[in-house]
Amino acid sequence: MAEIATFSNATQVLEPFKGVKKVTIEEYFSSGHRTCQGCESALVMKLMVKAAGPRTIVLGSTGCMYVANTTYYSTPWVVPWMHTQLGSSGSAALGTAAGLKALMKKGKMKAEPINVIAFCGDGGGADMGLGAISATLTHKEYNSLILLYDNESYANTDIQLSGSTPYGAHTTFSPPGKARRIMHTRWKKNTAGMLAAGHPECRYVATVCASYAVEMMNKVRKALSIGGPTFIHSLDPCPKGWDYDPMLSHELGELAIECGIFPLYEVEEGVVKYYGKTKAIVDGRPRKPVREYLLKQGRFAHFIEEDLEYFQGKVDEMWTKWELPGVACFKKDGARAVAG
Amino acid sequence: MTVATQAAPAAIQEQEMLISGSEAIAEALTLADIDVVTAYPIRPYDTVMQAIAKKISGGKLVAEYIVAEGEHSQFEIVKHASTVGARVFCGSSGVGWAYAMECLVVTPALRVPMVAMVGNRALDDPGAFGVEHNDALFVRDLGWLLCWIDSSQEALDTTLIAYRVAEDRRIFLPIAISADGAFLTHSQAITKVPSKSLVDKFLPPYHRGDLQLHPDNPITVAPQVNEDWVIEIRRQNNAATERAYTVIEEAYADFRRVFGRGPENPWFEEYMTEDAEIILMGMGTLSLPVKVAIRKMREDGKKVGLIRLRWFRPFPYEQLARALRKARAIGVIDRDYSFGSPFGSGVVATEVRAALYNAEHRPPLIGFICGLGGREVTLEDVYKTAEICYSAAKAGKTERATYWLGVRE
Numbered sequence: 153m154a155e156i157a158t159f160s161n162a163t164q165v166l167e168p169f170k171g172v173k174k175v176t177i178e179e180y181f182s183s184g185h186r187t188c189q190g191c192e193s194a195l196v197m198k199l200m201v202k203a204a205g206p207r208t209i210v211l212g213s214t215g216c217m218y219v220a221n222t223t224y225y226s227t228p229w230v231v232p233w234m235h236t237q238l239g240s241s242g243s244a245a246l247g248t249a250a251g252l253k254a255l256m257k258k259g260k261m262k263a264e265p266i267n268v269i270a271f272c273g274d275g276g277g278a279d280m281g282l283g284a285i286s287a288t289l290t291h292k293e294y295n296s297l298i299l300l301y302d303n304e305s306y307a308n309t310d311i312q313l314s315g316s317t318p319y320g321a322h323t324t325f326s327p328p329g330k331a332r333r334i335m336h337t338r339w340k341k342n343t344a345g346m347l348a349a350g351h352p353e354c355r356y357v358a359t360v361c362a363s364y365a366v367e368m369m370n371k372v373r374k375a376l377s378i379g380g381p382t383f384i385h386s387l388d389p390c391p392k393g394w395d396y397d398p399m400l401s402h403e404l405g406e407l408a409i410e411c412g413i414f415p416l417y418e419v420e421e422g423v424v425k426y427y428g429k430t431k432a433i434v435d436g437r438p439r440k441p442v443r444e445y446l447l448k449q450g451r452f453a454h455f456i457e458e459d460l461e462y463f464q465g466k467v468d469e470m471w472t473k474w475e476l477p478g479v480a481c482f483k484k485d486g487a488r489a490v491a492g
Numbered sequence: 493m494t495v496a497t498q499a500a501p502a503a504i505q506e507q508e509m510l511i512s513g514s515e516a517i518a519e520a521l522t523l524a525d526i527d528v529v530t531a532y533p534i535r536p537y538d539t540v541m542q543a544i545a546k547k548i549s550g551g552k553l554v555a556e557y558i559v560a561e562g563e564h565s566q567f568e569i570v571k572h573a574s575t576v577g578a579r580v581f582c583g584s585s586g587v588g589w590a591y592a593m594e595c596l597v598v599t600p601a602l603r604v605p606m607v608a609m610v611g612n613r614a615l616d617d618p619g620a621f622g623v624e625h626n627d628a629l630f631v632r633d634l635g636w637l638l639c640w641i642d643s644s645q646e647a648l649d650t651t652l653i654a655y656r657v658a659e660d661r662r663i664f665l666p667i668a669i670s671a672d673g674a675f676l677t678h679s680q681a682i683t684k685v686p687s688k689s690l691v692d693k694f695l696p697p698y699h700r701g702d703l704q705l706h707p708d709n710p711i712t713v714a715p716q717v718n719e720d721w722v723i724e725i726r727r728q729n730n731a732a733t734e735r736a737y738t739v740i741e742e743a744y745a746d747f748r749r750v751f752g753r754g755p756e757n758p759w760f761e762e763y764m765t766e767d768a769e770i771i772l773m774g775m776g777t778l779s780l781p782v783k784v785a786i787r788k789m790r791e792d793g794k795k796v797g798l799i800r801l802r803w804f805r806p807f808p809y810e811q812l813a814r815a816l817r818k819a820r821a822i823g824v825i826d827r828d829y830s831f832g833s834p835f836g837s838g839v840v841a842t843e844v845r846a847a848l849y850n851a852e853h854r855p856p857l858i859g860f861i862c863g864l865g866g867r868e869v870t871l872e873d874v875y876k877t878a879e880i881c882y883s884a885a886k887a888g889k890t891e892r893a894t895y896w897l898g899v900r901e
């Protein structure tokens with residue numbers, strides 16, 4: 153079977169939406185899901201696939217966005233959707249893209265650019281599936297997007313801590329008690345920065361937060377049209393896991409950015425670009441104190457002053473001592489970590 | 493079930509090559525025009541991936557060749573490629589197959605007709621490269637169809653048959669072809685390699701139909717079902733496995749029609765069983781020493797025969813009960829172990845015993861565990877099995893149900 157010479161690695165042309173009024177009205181993630189009230193991750197799903205459009209295949213790894221979203225007979229997915237294993241988002245993206253490519257290249261399927269998106273939670277992506285995501289980001293001849301929706305816990309299994317859970321948070325595996333107030337003493341992994349730094353041929357890595365919906369959708373569109381494998385990390389407030397009033401989801405997303413806890417940026421062809429309030433912080437605008445964010449959430453209700461100071465110190469370090477503030481944790485010459 | 497064979501035209505369309513079992517599979521994969529293949533190194537199966545890589549770099553085959561970062565990903569990648577309609581191939585050995593276990597579980601449940609090769613290898617620990625069948629047997633309850641081969645020719649033919657069976661819409665299940673590490677993966681033999689046009693007459697293209705994941709067919713695959721539906725889905729899987737009895741027979745008959753060769757009985761090879769008092773059984777390449785030993789024993793007037801099982805799933809229990817009907821004793825040689833099993837037998841012996849439970853004629857059955865970790869099954873070992881079977885036949889019962897043979901005391 154001969155290779156068809158005209159085959160190219162083309163992607164869809166997806167121009168950025170120029171403002172909220174220009175966003176398309178068609179929904180590809182509709183009713184039928186059963187997530188909690190105020191679930192930001194469900195909004196991320198909706199915006200992600202709205203940005204991608206109808207010629208898209210979505211693969212979803214195990215987690216809330218599988219279990220709560222695709223109860224048999226009531227799927228919300230208008231585009232083709234398939235489950236993949238907890239640690240398999242990278243492999244799902246790669247396998248789907250490779251299958252399509254082979255069939256089109258050999259003339260067994262009509263050639264057209266089809267978006268391939270695989271999503272994963274923080275447990276599935278930043279912990280279990282990290283190796284597979286890393287591998288996929290080196291396969292530059294296959295176009296795909298891996299989107300990690302980070303609700304900062306293994307939420308679906310009843311809120312257990314993951315490598316992406318913030319320091320000190322109360323989860324069912326880290327309950328504060330008399331003998332130990334802080335059970336979870338690890339600092340959150342820097343997943344997007346790590347993946348951007350570690351994969352020199354990956355053309356696009358970005359962080360997003362659905363509180364800034366148009367920006368988020370435009371990053372998805374860029375990730376899908378730039379070519380090759382790409383990665384987006386989304387911070388998603390989760391009322392159940394973070395323990396707050398569901399109406400605060402949007403506000404908590406904003407606060408995470410304004411406090412400098414979760415920076416919004418993209419790394420396109422190796423060039424770092426900060427976005428929105430994060431850019432303002434980089435340009436010198438003061439960050440809001442982290443306590444404004446932390447004390448709105450029940451998962452930090454056990455924090456005492458000392459914990460808040462420690463948390464603030466670590467975030468300060470990210471902005472004052474990192475060579476690339478908020479992105480890469482290599483320290484500037486002479487800088488040392490805050491004692492902890 | 494006799495089929496007219498057209499040996500003459502087929503012969504012209506085949507050429508002979510001196511190739512190993514792994515190379516024979518790579519020839520078949522080229523003829524089957526696979527679309528996506530994923531590799532990860534582990535001995536001894538990796539020889540097949542080396543052979544495919546050469547086919548691709550040499551321009552004989554156009555396929556996506558992906559070197560995964562572990563077996564879990566290796567199997568997930570092809571699983572997903574298959575759901576969009578690609579013909580896929582994968583494989584592993586020993587602990588590599590074990591590392592992929594989660595993916596091996598979901599593949600039949602998703603009705604993905606993947607074909608995989610298992611280069612059978614002992615599991616760790618301690619480390620050993622040699623053959624044991626426990627790796628492939630992990631998946632025996634999950635909907636994988638399993639077969640064992642014993643020659644390069646059978647490797648090539650079975651690979652083509654495997655795609656034909658797996659991709660039959662009545663089946664849509666994965667198939668693992670087991671090849672004994674070293675004895676088959678690395679040993680060369682003269683093998684008939686058919687032409688592409690002949691293969692096209694036997695193997696239609698893979699069509700996933702309304703199960704294909706594509707924007708023109710926007711389905712949701714594998715939604716969360718819980719207790720509402722899971723048992724119905726399991727029963728569908730079971731029904732497909734049962735249909736495999738018919739589909740496999742059809743495929744072998746058609747194979748004989750197109751290629752003018754191949755066995756009449758897909759399920760097992762019978763060697764000198766016609767008049768046999770003692771029937772030995774086993775899977776894979778132990779057929780070689782057993783056949784040699786049988787010929788020697790026959791010179792001494794001992795009527796011993798061999799049944800070499802090809803298909804372990806679906807298990808040919810009715811066909812076996814018929815074939816074993818005249819035996820005075822049965823000796824099953826297992827190149828595997830099943831600690832704590834009934835009678836401490838290996839897996840095959842336990843299955844054969846179960847297959848005979850409803851049979852009218854139930855001769856003594858003795859299990860032998862032999863050749864583990866790639867240790868050679870010697871002629872002496874085989875003589876010993878026959879001797880034990882003969883005394884059981886005489887006594888009408890077994891002294892012990894299971895023996896370990898060729899073991900240092």
Ligand SMILES: Cc1ncc(C[n+]2csc(CCOP(=O)(O)OP(=O)(O)O)c2C)c(N)n1
Nearest residue numbers: 214215216238273274275276305306307308
């Ligand atoms: C291999 C494997 N181990 C464990 C589980 C159990 N499990 C199901 S969902 C889930 C939580 C996943 O967490 P995350 O990826 O963060 O997604 P979330 O539930 O938070 O949306 C876990 C651990 C599983 N499905 N598969």
Ligand code: SF4
Nearest residue numbers: 187188191216390392
């Ligand atoms: S637990 Fe969190 S992520 Fe899961 S459905 Fe509820 S709000 Fe969404």
Ligand SMILES: [Mg+2]
Nearest residue numbers: 273274305307
């Ligand atoms: Mg999570």
